[in-house]
Amino acid sequence: MSRPLPYRLIATDLDGTLLRSDETVSPRTRAAIEAACARGAAHIVVTGRAVAWTRHILDELGYAGLAVCGQGAQVYHAGEDRLLTSVTLDRRLAADAVAKLEAEVGEVAVAASTDGLDGEVLFGPGFRAVAERDLPVRRVADRDELLAQPVGKLYLQHPELDDDALTAAARETAGDLVGVVLAGADTVEMLPHGLTKATGLSLAARRLGVKGAETIAFGDMPNDIPMFRWAGHGVAMAGAHPELAAVADEVTGSNDGDGIAAVLDRVFG
Numbered sequence: 001m002s003r004p005l006p007y008r009l010i011a012t013d014l015d016g017t018l019l020r021s022d023e024t025v026s027p028r029t030r031a032a033i034e035a036a037c038a039r040g041a042a043h044i045v046v047t048g049r050a051v052a053w054t055r056h057i058l059d060e061l062g063y064a065g066l067a068v069c070g071q072g073a074q075v076y077h078a079g080e081d082r083l084l085t086s087v088t089l090d091r092r093l094a095a096d097a098v099a100k101l102e103a104e105v106g107e108v109a110v111a112a113s114t115d116g117l118d119g120e121v122l123f124g125p126g127f128r129a130v131a132e133r134d135l136p137v138r139r140v141a142d143r144d145e146l147l148a149q150p151v152g153k154l155y156l157q158h159p160e161l162d163d164d165a166l167t168a169a170a171r172e173t174a175g176d177l178v179g180v181v182l183a184g185a186d187t188v189e190m191l192p193h194g195l196t197k198a199t200g201l202s203l204a205a206r207r208l209g210v211k212g213a214e215t216i217a218f219g220d221m222p223n224d225i226p227m228f229r230w231a232g233h234g235v236a237m238a239g240a241h242p243e244l245a246a247v248a249d250e251v252t253g254s255n256d257g258d259g260i261a262a263v264l265d266r267v268f269g
Contacts (some may be wrong), residue, residue, distance in 0.1 A: 005040050006267050008214040011201055011227060012260060014047040014057065015184055016220035017237055020256050025061060032261035034234055036268040042208055044068065044199050045176065048183040048223055051076045051083065052112045052136050066207065070113065070152045070201040071191050071223060072200030075207075085203060088115050089178070089192050091147040094154055096176035097190055098143075101156070104173045105166070110143060115150040122146050126179070128157055129188070133225060154190040163188055165174070167222075181223040182241070189223075196226035218252075218260050219244060235263050 006050050010033065012018040018025055022250075034044050046068040054069050054076070054145055060199040066078035073087040102108055109126040113119060120136040124146050129137065140146060153212035158166045166188045179191040206217065217224070217231035220240040226232030228247055237259050245251055254258035 007216040007232065008041055008081050009205060009208065009210040010036055010041055010043045010264070011046050011215055011217040012043065012225075012232060013219040013221070013224055014045060014049060014054070015080065016240075017218050018045065018255070018260060019057070023057065026244075026258055028258045028262070032067040032258075033263040036264050038209070039268055040091075041212065041268070044201070044204055044208075045085050046072075046201050046217070046227060047174070048187070048189070048197075049075065049180075050119055051117055052119045052245050055081075056135075059189070062180050062196050066196065066204045067131065068188075068200035070200075070205050071183065071189065071199045072195050073152045073192065075200050083117055083194075084207075085200070087152070087192055087195055087199075088116060088150045089153055091151065094151070094179045094190060095147060097170075097177040098154070099258075100154075100173045103186075105107075105158060105161060108160075108166075110146060111155040112151040113155070114154050119156075126157075127155070133199040152191075156188045157186060183221055183223040197223060198226035201227055202230060216263075217247035218263070220255070 022079050037043055044066055048071045049084055050070045051074050058078045067076045069076050074083055075085040077084055109125045110120045111127045120148055122140050123139045123142050149243045163182055167182040179193050179195055183189055212230045213232040215231040216233045217227050218235045220237040222241050222243045224244055236245045236251045238254040250261050
């Protein structure tokens with residue numbers, strides 16, 4: 001008699017979690033996910049990246065299922081190349097939120113992720129960016145242009161405050177208007193109020209007929225905390241941000257050390 005399935009859904013963040021430092025997935029991790037799926041589990045990618053910045057990775061993985069992108073704002077059907085849901089940030093609230101933050105900490109540099117399958121990331125004046133291959137990025141001359149069309153979220157940078165301090169300041173000054181998350185190095189984001197990875201994941205899971213208690217989730221940054229709280233079991237990667245590690249059910253190896261595979265081999269083996 002076959003053993004019961006331990007989890008019906010495997011939810012994985014991308015950067016720092018499923019992806020190695022070179023933005024590839026190791027053969028061992030691929031094999032572990034495929035073995036779990038062969039037993040009847042489903043795998044879903046849950047990433048802070050918008051669809052336009054996620055698509056090329058999903059294509060390289062041969063991924064054809066649902067993906068939760070944009071910190072939960074977008075549920076994307078990779079096989080059909082179709083957005084199923086998309087939530088945008090109220091632009092007036094966003095402008096007010098940035099103004100409240102700047103009244104407290106001084107000028108910040110801002111970028112905006114525009115809505116849609118092919119949404120660009122617009123870099124405002126002074127925003128530091130690392131060029132990524134063939135991804136839709138454009139610099140604009142002034143902040144008004146950042147908010148001239150629907151956006152999913154804003155990215156914030158400060159000339160002196162580190163990521164944790166900027167996140168805390170944004171939450172303190174503007175947390176009543178927008179959501180604020182730390183999603184990675186130099187990646188402090190303003191989102192629609194109440195939106196989290198758990199929001200999008202719960203919508204996608206409902207489509208799959210799966211509940212939170214039937215889900216095992218993997219992540220590495222504070223933006224994964226709501227996903228861990230929604231899931232039945234949360235696994236932080238080695239070197240994860242302390243805020244996430246504090247709420248994780250366990251800590252595994254690093255993204256470069258097959259941390260996901262180690263857990264899946266044990267749980268589904």
